[in-house]
Amino acid sequence: MRSRSALTAAFVSAALLLAGCSGGEEKESPSADPVTEKVEPATWPLTGEQLAEGKAAERDHPVLVAKIDNTSSASPQVGLGKADLVFEEMVEGRMTRLAAFFYSTLPTEVGPVRSMRATDIGIVSPVDGVLVTSGAAEETKARLARAGVTFIEEGVAGFRRDPSRSQTYSVMADLKTLAKGKKAKPARPDDYFVFGAPEDLPQGKPAKAFDVDFGNHTTSWAFSNGTYANVNGLAGQGDEFPATNVLVIRVKVADAGYTDMAGNFVPESVFEGEGQAQLFHGGKVIDATWSKDGRSGALQLEANGEELKVPVGKTWVELLPVDDAKVTLKK
Known part of the structure; x- marks a missing residue:
């Protein structure tokens, strides 16, 4: 699990006394007092995008x-x-x-x-x-x-x-x-994904439109002008989420241990362990696998046996059950 600490680390070396070689005089070298400071990445941790100046x-x-x-x-x-x-x-x-x-x-x-x-x-x-x-x-x-x-x-x-x-x-x-209400300055969060560029991606297959079916709700996506749009979404006009990437992660579903007010089973998606995944970007889809060491662990993606980097930008993650749920590519 990646470290969350963003505290400054100071390493102070002692001053070294060196004997001079002329006239028998001892010369004191300048004190070495280097301070090494951990520099936070100049990017946003949830998108990988560069910070604007002063942000x-x-x-x-x-x-x-x-x-x-x-x-x-x-x-x-x-x-x-x-x-x-x-x-x-x-x-x-x-x-x-x-x-x-x-x-x-x-x-x-x-x-x-x-x-x-x-x-x-x-x-x-x-x-x-x-x-x-x-x-x-x-x-x-x-x-x-x-x-x-x-x-x-x-x-x-x-x-x-x-x-x-x-x-x-x-x-x-x-x-x-x-x-x-959160007065103390928190440490910068770790990046949610390992970010990369589109050219880092392996070859995918065409996927300009697709449905993600949870069983009683379907989210439909269409690629246009560089992003995926949720074509049946509920966001107000002009307030839609512009998804550079759509990441589908297949998860097991457990019983949360209680029912809702209507007596319905309350599901719990288990977001740890490993499973199958699909990364949609640029009108193409890449089949992948995911792993996560514990609920607080970092998400890791692989494709063709190598690390899969998520292109910089906004990402929508579909935490889709393994059973009775599906992704359908459309022409």
């Missing part, structure tokens, strides 16, 4: 991960266009919910915010992300607390209710306000 000072908050509803009742979703990274995960009834990562930009309105799941432990832990949630079942809160995951739930400054929406889907979050 480093803005990295004074943790990664905030908003849980956003992904059913028709959520329309329009707000803030997705400003996210750096998005995970789509299965919830009860084989519907889906989004975990939207915000770091380079903190919008003043994101939502509708919904409850978190145990699945989120494996999603946010690699970058010490702070979950922004409307709440959760007590069992889920206990699981996240034991895993050391921080979360902020409705009831503090930074949340509001939108009266134009139905009660369940009315929670909105101001991420700038929520970030102010």
Whole structure:
């Protein structure tokens, strides 16, 4: 697991006294007092993009991960266009919910915010992300607390209710306000992926349009003008997530150990171990494998026996169950 420490390391060498060779005089050499400072990468950790000049000072908050509803009742979703990274995960009834990562930009309105799941432990832990949630079942809160995951739930400054929406889907979050509650400057998160350039990718096969079917929800993608668009998404016009990459990760699904209020089985996507993956970029797809050492471990990708680097840019991750779910390429 990669180190999370971004603290300055100081190495001080003692002054060396050297004997002079002329006239028997002893000459004292200048004291050597080098200080080696670990320099943070000048890139954003969730996209690999270069920091604009003067932007480093803005990295004074943790990664905030908003849980956003992904059913028709959520329309329009707000803030997705400003996210750096998005995970789509299965919830009860084989519907889906989004975990939207915000770091380079903190919008003043994101939502509708919904409850978190145990699945989120494996999603946010690699970058010490702070979950922004409307709440959760007590069992889920206990699981996240034991895993050391921080979360902020409705009831503090930074949340509001939108009266134009139905009660369940009315929670909105101001991420700038929520970030102010995190006073200590955190260490820069590790990069979520090993980033690279498109020319680093192995040969793929054409994939300009495809469906990701979770069983009771399908997310449809189409490639155009350099990015993949979620053609049946719920984001407001002009607020869509511009996906440079779509990464499909096949995961096992476990029983979270309790049911929802309607008595439905609550699934937990197990985001650790290893499995099959597909990386969509530039209108092509590359078959790959993934591995992750524990829920907080770094995600590793391989294709053809070699490390697979994710092209710099925004990535949408489909955390897709191994069973009863599929990806269909379309012409």
